[in-house]
Amino acid sequence: MTEAEIEETIEGFVQAARRCWESGFDGVEVWAAYHGIVDQFWTPWSNRRDDQWGGTLENRTRFSREIITRIRKLCGDDFIIGISVSDEPDFEVALQRESLAELIALHDRDQLIDYVSCGTGSYFDFYKLMPTFLYPERLATELSQTLKSAVSHALVTMESHVRTPENAEAVLSADQADLVSIVRGQIADPHLANKAKEGRPEDIRPCLSCNQMCWGRRYRDYWISCLVNPSTGREFEWGGDRFEKTAFPQKVLVVGGGPAGLEAARVAAEQGHKVTLTEASDRLGGQFRLAGMQPRRGQILDLLDWYARQLEQLGVEVRLNTFMEAAEISSFSADLILLATGSYPPDTGFQKAIPHKEQLPGIEDGGFFSAEDVMARRARLGKRVLILDEGGNWKGCGTALKMAEEGHQVVLITPDPLVGKELQRTAADYPLRQKLAQLGVRFILESAITRWTPQGAEILSFLDGSTSFVEADSLVFATPNLAEDTLARELENSGLKFLNIGDSAGPRQAPFVISEARRVALGI
Numbered sequence: 001m002t003e004a005e006i007e008e009t010i011e012g013f014v015q016a017a018r019r020c021w022e023s024g025f026d027g028v029e030v031w032a033a034y035h036g037i038v039d040q041f042w043t044p045w046s047n048r049r050d051d052q053w054g055g056t057l058e059n060r061t062r063f064s065r066e067i068i069t070r071i072r073k074l075c076g077d078d079f080i081i082g083i084s085v086s087d088e089p090d091f092e093v094a095l096q097r098e099s100l101a102e103l104i105a106l107h108d109r110d111q112l113i114d115y116v117s118c119g120t121g122s123y124f125d126f127y128k129l130m131p132t133f134l135y136p137e138r139l140a141t142e143l144s145q146t147l148k149s150a151v152s153h154a155l156v157t158m159e160s161h162v163r164t165p166e167n168a169e170a171v172l173s174a175d176q177a178d179l180v181s182i183v184r185g186q187i188a189d190p191h192l193a194n195k196a197k198e199g200r201p202e203d204i205r206p207c208l209s210c211n212q213m214c215w216g217r218r219y220r221d222y223w224i225s226c227l228v229n230p231s232t233g234r235e236f237e238w239g240g241d242r243f244e245k246t247a248f249p250q251k252v253l254v255v256g257g258g259p260a261g262l263e264a265a266r267v268a269a270e271q272g273h274k275v276t277l278t279e280a281s282d283r284l285g286g287q288f289r290l291a292g293m294q295p296r297r298g299q300i301l302d303l304l305d306w307y308a309r310q311l312e313q314l315g316v317e318v319r320l321n322t323f324m325e326a327a328e329i330s331s332f333s334a335d336l337i338l339l340a341t342g343s344y345p346p347d348t349g350f351q352k353a354i355p356h357k358e359q360l361p362g363i364e365d366g367g368f369f370s371a372e373d374v375m376a377r378r379a380r381l382g383k384r385v386l387i388l389d390e391g392g393n394w395k396g397c398g399t400a401l402k403m404a405e406e407g408h409q410v411v412l413i414t415p416d417p418l419v420g421k422e423l424q425r426t427a428a429d430y431p432l433r434q435k436l437a438q439l440g441v442r443f444i445l446e447s448a449i450t451r452w453t454p455q456g457a458e459i460l461s462f463l464d465g466s467t468s469f470v471e472a473d474s475l476v477f478a479t480p481n482l483a484e485d486t487l488a489r490e491l492e493n494s495g496l497k498f499l500n501i502g503d504s505a506g507p508r509q510a511p512f513v514i515s516e517a518r519r520v521a522l523g524i
């Protein structure tokens, strides 16, 4: 950068702060984390200058000190100025904790900053910026603790996978930080702080650390939403995750206790309707519960527990082990029936990538299972397992991870050019591939399975048309499901008022059926 460019950039920061101040904000946080431009000036690896902006600690911090000094002068002593830094211990070229402590101590000594915020990751390792459930919780603890001992004026804030009030309390009570920042937790439940304050943390809808609809949408330059809270981003349209009581309560029957049925029942009851939910199995959750049994995905089970508590509080009558026939539904005399009967995996071995094959040759010889069979422990798997993943998401990859962690030799085959293609936007794909590779999972890309035998599978490469044979004892398919819409078809000409929602209307991923269920229930 030339001197003129440095001056222009400093003024860019200062004028941004001025606009915030003039708009009524109480303060700003100067972005020095993640090896952004401020961090680039700080870090000797990226700052090779030999003028007043590089070399000594004083020189490398001149850029940040100049920004903050000018903001302070312009916006006054009452304006809060924080600075954000991040922990990146896995890349030696990044500033390590002791170096960051030295830098922050310098800013603190001159009382330039009111607080320092500790995150994790950087543009060297993007995946720790918004860590998914593959990472431990309270990820920035070591940095925040180090900085706590380096400052005497500034407060230390910890972020990065804090998520819950319990985590926040653990950090604060251990004196690992003065403040905590919870971002995704408050996207999942915008009333988190009030609920914690009112002593009812069990009512907080838990964030799943999935990144599917927050970062997953932002990554594609959309406004953010949330898997568990579809009102995020629709605050004006959907009342900010608040509900109004109806003047005309109706008798609503929800058939099916998967994510769509749970959300529809909850939202209908929140509005004052009299709701009964029936579920054929002995538990709520449907296939979402199976997903919650994948490694490190227990947060899904927490969400299902939250739904169960909410339904109880709202007076929803939940009938488990209750398989509803069309005649029983008819005699229930509901004003509205919501069918959320879910979906099921096909048993044909059909692959979208080779659509001319209606059925996989050899499938009748046995040893073939669905990902759902594996997660529900219905599959009797051999030692060597071949899994075909057509979705590029958690259904296939999470099942592969589970089988590999249980000691199976796993080969993952996909028509995609990389494993976990759909997880790229959630920043989960690379750490997941690392885990799979470390567990010895072998990847076969851009291929399909053309024949199954008791000895293994014939594989077709889309790239050069060649075929090969992979030895295996069991074959697992993670392919799109089929709608379980038997009831919907039976009720079609019954004259009953019903809506088919969730997977039984069209198999999809959880965020889309939860969002649809919220919209439908708000329309009752």
Ligand code: SF4
Binding pocket: 184, 185, 187, 188, 206, 207, 208, 209, 210, 211, 212, 213, 214, 215, 225, 226, 227, 228, 229
């Ligand atoms: S989309 Fe997932 S990670 Fe993001 S806030 Fe919602 S539950 Fe949390």
